[in-house]
Amino acid sequence: MTVVKRTSSNGFLANSLKYFYDAAEEMGLEEGLIEILSRSERKLSMSIPVEMDDGTVKVFDGFRVQHSTAVGPSKGGVRFHPNVCLDECEALAMMMTWKCSLAGIPYGGGKGGVCCEPLELSKKEKEKIARTWAARVEPLVGAWTDVPAPDVNTGGPEMVWFMDTISKMRNRLEPAIFTGKPIPLWGSKGRTAATGYGVATCGLELLKAVGAVQEGASVSIQGFGNVGTYAALTFVDAGCKVVAISDITGTYYHKDGLDIRKAVDHVQNVHPKHLLEGFEQDGMEKLDLNDVLYLDVDLFIPAALEGVITKDNADKVKARFIVEAANGPITADADAILNEKGILIVPDFLANAGGVIGSYFEWAQDLGGYFWTEEEYNERLIRIMKENFERVWTYGKEKGIFMRKAAFMVAIERVAEAHRMKGIFL
Numbered sequence: 001m002t003v004v005k006r007t008s009s010n011g012f013l014a015n016s017l018k019y020f021y022d023a024a025e026e027m028g029l030e031e032g033l034i035e036i037l038s039r040s041e042r043k044l045s046m047s048i049p050v051e052m053d054d055g056t057v058k059v060f061d062g063f064r065v066q067h068s069t070a071v072g073p074s075k076g077g078v079r080f081h082p083n084v085c086l087d088e089c090e091a092l093a094m095m096m097t098w099k100c101s102l103a104g105i106p107y108g109g110g111k112g113g114v115c116c117e118p119l120e121l122s123k124k125e126k127e128k129i130a131r132t133w134a135a136r137v138e139p140l141v142g143a144w145t146d147v148p149a150p151d152v153n154t155g156g157p158e159m160v161w162f163m164d165t166i167s168k169m170r171n172r173l174e175p176a177i178f179t180g181k182p183i184p185l186w187g188s189k190g191r192t193a194a195t196g197y198g199v200a201t202c203g204l205e206l207l208k209a210v211g212a213v214q215e216g217a218s219v220s221i222q223g224f225g226n227v228g229t230y231a232a233l234t235f236v237d238a239g240c241k242v243v244a245i246s247d248i249t250g251t252y253y254h255k256d257g258l259d260i261r262k263a264v265d266h267v268q269n270v271h272p273k274h275l276l277e278g279f280e281q282d283g284m285e286k287l288d289l290n291d292v293l294y295l296d297v298d299l300f301i302p303a304a305l306e307g308v309i310t311k312d313n314a315d316k317v318k319a320r321f322i323v324e325a326a327n328g329p330i331t332a333d334a335d336a337i338l339n340e341k342g343i344l345i346v347p348d349f350l351a352n353a354g355g356v357i358g359s360y361f362e363w364a365q366d367l368g369g370y371f372w373t374e375e376e377y378n379e380r381l382i383r384i385m386k387e388n389f390e391r392v393w394t395y396g397k398e399k400g401i402f403m404r405k406a407a408f409m410v411a412i413e414r415v416a417e418a419h420r421m422k423g424i425f426l
């Protein structure tokens with residue numbers, strides 16, 4: 001390849017570019033397309049001045065990156081976090097392009113955020129940041145141009161402030177520009193469970209694909225928040241045995257399977273901070289925080305943070321299969337070690353696509369002004385997740401490659417084909 005490869009001091013962007021170049025090389029992608037797709041179409045940096053509650057003025061850095069709109073409007077979340085920077089947004093935007101492409105939904109990839117510490121902000125200050133972010137990106141966002149969504153530390157309230165700001169600036173209601181809105185304000189039934197539901201669907205499809213018995217298969221899950229909870233419930237309903245769950249308070253293990261409904265009740269209704277701390281079950285053992293990573297189980301689901309399996313601990317992982325629910329839970333060098341050990345991995349942008357597929361459903365409902373039942377939503381979600389899994393699994397088998405590379409290749413090809421059909425203009 002004579003292409004001069006981009007890289008970055010930001011580990012996440014460096015990793016995303018490496019995976020892209022490796023897959024592009026394997027599939028023999030045209031050099032011009034490699035040059036195009038290794039860059040973002042637009043990168044916006046903005047200042048967000050806010051009058052704080054104490055009367056002082058603080059200026060926050062905000063961003064929006066549109067990696068690709070070759071297939072459709074760019075789609076991706078807006079993150080409020082101290083680590084947010086342009087390179088991180090670019091990496092996440094690029095991954096959104098591949099995630100949407102792989103899911104077969106009509107979107108490209110985007111991502112945005114504000115560098116701030118939400119724990120130190122009042123609700124009023126967060127609202128000012130959100131409304132100024134929306135005003136700054138107003139020329140770039142739209143139901144057919146760029147459709148932002150929640151991400152780390154943003155959710156329904158921020159989406160309402162974004163939507164309301166843009167709607168007031170344009171003097172018309174713009175519900176389809178933002179997804180992840182509350183149900184009374186053009187949100188969608190089914191969205192809360194969508195990602196966890198989709199993750200578990202991939203795990204169950206993987207068991208089926210390798211001929212393993214689903215009934216009684218053992219599962220461990222790191223992180224018992226939105227994704228971990230709904231994945232656990234789905235596994236239990238399918239007859240699996242969830243032997244371990246964890247959150248920041250430690251790992252909770254029962255060799256015969258945990259009572260997941262009781263754990264969910266504890267987190268949602270008993271613990272004041274919605275944690276597993278204090279959860280009890282006869283015969284249950286409380287283990288250390290990171291023990292959940294090393295249990296001898298059929299399926300391990302990292303559903304908490306990025307970078308939890310690295311080259312320093314990959315050797316200790318004993319699970320037979322891993323379904324990545326979090327974004328980037330396995331570093332690139334750890335991925336190679338796990339592959340070597342024969343552990344099959346369903347990559348994040350295939351496994352956790354339930355969230356963005358759910359966003360697509362919300363957008364479609366908003367554009368049509370007609371809302372679906374939760375059953376319709378779930379039935380369509382599961383059908384798409386199963387089809388996507390099957391496509392990547394079969395492609396990987398045919399080419400003799402691991403699922404991650406197969407997923408990249410399938411995703412890149414769809415975007416590349418759109419470019420080939422349209423030719424080079426912008």
Ligand code: NAD
Nearest residue numbers: 195223224225226227246247248303304325326327352355
């Ligand atoms: P969440 O904040 O609801 O839950 C996170 C959970 O992880 C909490 O239980 C927390 O206690 C736990 N946790 C944090 N640090 C931990 C540690 N060191 N060890 C063990 N547990 C720890 O978040 P979520 O919405 O469930 O998202 C989980 C992951 O999935 C994130 O990486 C997120 O980016 C990714 N993701 C989420 C969605 C979605 O729709 N929610 C979609 C795609 C990807």
